[in-house]
Amino acid sequence: MVLLAAASMQFAASAAAAAAPLRVASLNLCSDELALRLAAPGQLVSVSRLGADPDETALATRARGLATNTGRVTDIITLAPDLVLTSRGDPNAAALARRLGIRAVEVSEPQSFADVRANIRRVASALGRSAAGEALVAEMDAALAPRVRLRPALMVSGGGLTIAADGLAARWLAHAGLQQQTVPRGQLNLERLLADPPQILVFTRYRSHQVSTNQRWLQHPAFAALPATTRRIATDGRAWTCLGPGLATEIARLRREVGP
Amino acid sequence: MTWPSRVFQVMTRLTWLLAALLVPLFAASLLWDPALLIAVARRDPALARTILVELRLPRAALAALIGASLGLGGAAMQGLLRNPLASPDVLGPSTGASLGAVLAGYFLGGGVLAVALGGITGALAALALLLALAGPAAGTATLVLAGVAISALGGALVNLALSLAPSPYALYDVLFWLLGSLADRSLPQLAIAAPLILAGAALLLAQRHRLDALALGEDVATSLGIAIPRLRWTIVIATGIMVGAGVAVAGSIGFIGLVVPHLVRPLVGNRPGAALVPAGLAGAALLLAADMAVRLPVNGQELKLGVLTALLGAPFFLWLVVRGR
Numbered sequence: 016m017v018l019l020a021a022a023s024m025q026f027a028a029s030a031a032a033a034a035a036p037l038r039v040a041s042l043n044l045c046s047d048e049l050a051l052r053l054a055a056p057g058q059l060v061s062v063s064r065l066g067a068d069p070d071e072t073a074l075a076t077r078a079r080g081l082a083t084n085t086g087r088v089t090d091i092i093t094l095a096p097d098l099v100l101t102s103r104g105d106p107n108a109a110a111l112a113r114r115l116g117i118r119a120v121e122v123s124e125p126q127s128f129a130d131v132r133a134n135i136r137r138v139a140s141a142l143g144r145s146a147a148g149e150a151l152v153a154e155m156d157a158a159l160a161p162r163v164r165l166r167p168a169l170m171v172s173g174g175g176l177t178i179a180a181d182g183l184a185a186r187w188l189a190h191a192g193l194q195q196q197t198v199p200r201g202q203l204n205l206e207r208l209l210a211d212p213p214q215i216l217v218f219t220r221y222r223s224h225q226v227s228t229n230q231r232w233l234q235h236p237a238f239a240a241l242p243a244t245t246r247r248i249a250t251d252g253r254a255w256t257c258l259g260p261g262l263a264t265e266i267a268r269l270r271r272e273v274g275p
Numbered sequence: 276m277t278w279p280s281r282v283f284q285v286m287t288r289l290t291w292l293l294a295a296l297l298v299p300l301f302a303a304s305l306l307w308d309p310a311l312l313i314a315v316a317r318r319d320p321a322l323a324r325t326i327l328v329e330l331r332l333p334r335a336a337l338a339a340l341i342g343a344s345l346g347l348g349g350a351a352m353q354g355l356l357r358n359p360l361a362s363p364d365v366l367g368p369s370t371g372a373s374l375g376a377v378l379a380g381y382f383l384g385g386g387v388l389a390v391a392l393g394g395i396t397g398a399l400a401a402l403a404l405l406l407a408l409a410g411p412a413a414g415t416a417t418l419v420l421a422g423v424a425i426s427a428l429g430g431a432l433v434n435l436a437l438s439l440a441p442s443p444y445a446l447y448d449v450l451f452w453l454l455g456s457l458a459d460r461s462l463p464q465l466a467i468a469a470p471l472i473l474a475g476a477a478l479l480l481a482q483r484h485r486l487d488a489l490a491l492g493e494d495v496a497t498s499l500g501i502a503i504p505r506l507r508w509t510i511v512i513a514t515g516i517m518v519g520a521g522v523a524v525a526g527s528i529g530f531i532g533l534v535v536p537h538l539v540r541p542l543v544g545n546r547p548g549a550a551l552v553p554a555g556l557a558g559a560a561l562l563l564a565a566d567m568a569v570r571l572p573v574n575g576q577e578l579k580l581g582v583l584t585a586l587l588g589a590p591f592f593l594w595l596v597v598r599g600r
Contacts, residue, residue, distance in 0.1 A: 173444060175459075200576060205459045209326050210315045225442035226381045228451050235461050240325040 035143025036098035036118070040091040042084060042108050044071060045257035046100035046122045049138040051077045052260065053147050061091050070222055072253055073261065088112050098141060125258055126183055131155070135260060151260055158263035163192035163270060169213035170195055172221060172252060173229030175203035183258050191269035193217060205237045212245045215273070221252025248272055287549075289542050293556035297339065300563040304335035307570060333465040334457050338566040339559040341457075341525050344472045344517035346558020347551055349532030350539075351479050354486045354547025355510045358415050359595070362532035363398070363518045366422030369529070370429030371401025372522035373452040377433055381440040387467045387524075394523030395471070399515035401425050406511065454581030455526035457566050468524045475517035476555065482509055483548035490547050529581050530588025531558050531565075537595065561587075 040061040041050045047066025050059050051074040063086050065071040067078040084090035088099065088111045099112040099119045109119040120141040122134040132152050139148020170188055171177050177198045178184035185195035193215060208216075223230055241247070254265040305327065306312065316323035349362040363369045375397020379385040385393060408421040433452050437445045485506050488496045493503055521528075535558045536550055543549040562580075565587070569578040 174447075200574075202576065204577070206311075206326055206330055209322055209330070210311050212322070222442045222444060225445075226384060226440070227442040227444035228448045229444045230442065232459060235329075235459060236463070237325060237329045237459075237461070240322075240329055242319060242322060 219252030342562025367425030395519030487548035
């Protein structure tokens, strides 16, 4: 059974170049973003509801008019897709799609820039759009190319959650000239932030217009009391969810804001 | 009667002792982790002042006020309902307040004041529902059953409301609303909660002689000229205001309202009215201490207050059950 599935996958991969899928459904925000960038007009029929939500992705306008799904294969089965894109984080969806005879391609949660490039190429090749994939990889690499001087910074989102200093997000941030400081356990409280204020504080306005305790945290009066030596830089939190190629433009923008 | 003698009448030796205990606890909460404060003050005195005024002061003051409101509210409810299990967290007002605060904050987009008013409305609604369900002179079983049902319903509705809230972050807030926390509170939150809690507490304390009379039975109390329905509603409204305002700022914190009255009542001759002030002071002391204990590093994360108060309170609850068998 496993062999059969593997064999059929290989067959599907070799057939992809010959016949590009015509009805593509994506079930996950991170595959949505890749599909919205890479698919030919009319090729994509459905994205997840997050992929069409302007609070979650800058590409939401491109998803206008597409059917949205809640990330489940049952939502898209009536659309008769011939390719399902999903995340490796949800293996059941891909398995179910394959059992129903639909080709499924999974993007990984990237741990490195090589993973990001591999995801782009995997989706592009499945869509029969390898040229668009190479163009996107080149665009991303060009955005990452400039050499920068690193200065210590702290990126923090609502509730004091930070990015890991050794993770992919921090590596993206480094290309903007910002070296993420290590935070024990990945979460800050206001006292710790005030006691040891960073030179540069990068914060996200992700979902800042909607109430939650995490979001309230960023509005605490103590933030206004941070010393003037702490530079505050806002970033578009949406780009940091998938750490995909969409982050490249945001990194380039941050790099310009940080300065040489 | 002059003002000082009035104060001395309320303040017995027990209450002086408890009040004196509050001073070091409050100071310890304010000056927690002195090494950090000194290090910051050496580098940047203004920053150390910010930490003290904007973060430590609201935290310590809210712990004292909310602890006091829970102790007082519990003592008043136990006196009024003549039931040892009556308390804001067991009988529903706390979860009712959480629900009201969640609806006001996450759906109506209210600020600190609106969230406090939502909390008060929720607490009052839960109390009204409790009294309507169980009746004024209900037995222990009926009252506790009705209260547990209201609590469970309130908890489920808080969970549902946060699941339906626009922000995907909101669901993480279930823990806060049902277990409580005082981490990173702000001065504006203190400025809203403090007057409401103090007003409710004053209203409750004014009833203490009537509560003592009520302990002798409703007939005796009526013959002493006490209007029982009015007393009942005054206590319900005062408790609702205190609990609602506190929960709106710190989430619903369990067990203090249940345990503290039992700790102090034997020391005041089992008079419910006389137990009010010591219960308030002991509640404040207990929550101040609990809020310091949660700051001790446990796996790098701060515990929720309700976890700690339940750890302290549940064994006491069990002891209460065993002793009562």
